[in-house]
């Protein structure tokens with residue numbers, strides 16, 4: 075999805091989400107290319123944090139807002155998204171509790187990357203275009219989403 079073609083009413087929120095998707099994909103690629111175990115773990119932990127925060131702002135603010143606006147149009151899509159988030163969170167929790175010592179560690183990160191690629195494609199090819207075609211004005215939730223993201227990232231940083 076091309077950010078420059080997003081109308082003003084959806085631009086800020088969808089750009090934030092698209093940037094998050096891009097960052098996650100980049101981290102999964104870096105994980106795959108990295109040879110050093112400690113560096114791999116660091117990348118995996120970062121992607122887990124980023125995805126946890128991203129899923130939270132969608133679940134707490136973005137999805138409920140869409141459901142509120144047009145329950146009959148967004149309900150099914152959002153329910154599927156929540157189920158996909160739940161599977162991803164499950165794997166994230168396993169990865170966060172493990173290390174490269176775990177012989178399935180790399181496989182877990184790879185499968186998480188595949189789940190996320192699938193989920194992101196559904197959001198970008200189905201959900202976001204629907205939000206735009208239905209002219210859902212996202213401007214009123216833009217600040218709340220950016221703030222919540224910042225707040226969660228701050229508290230996720232090691233003290």
Ligand SMILES: [Fe+2]
Pocket residue numbers: 129132155159193197
């Ligand atoms: Fe999502």
Ligand SMILES: [Fe+2]
Pocket residue numbers: 091095128132194197
């Ligand atoms: Fe997303």
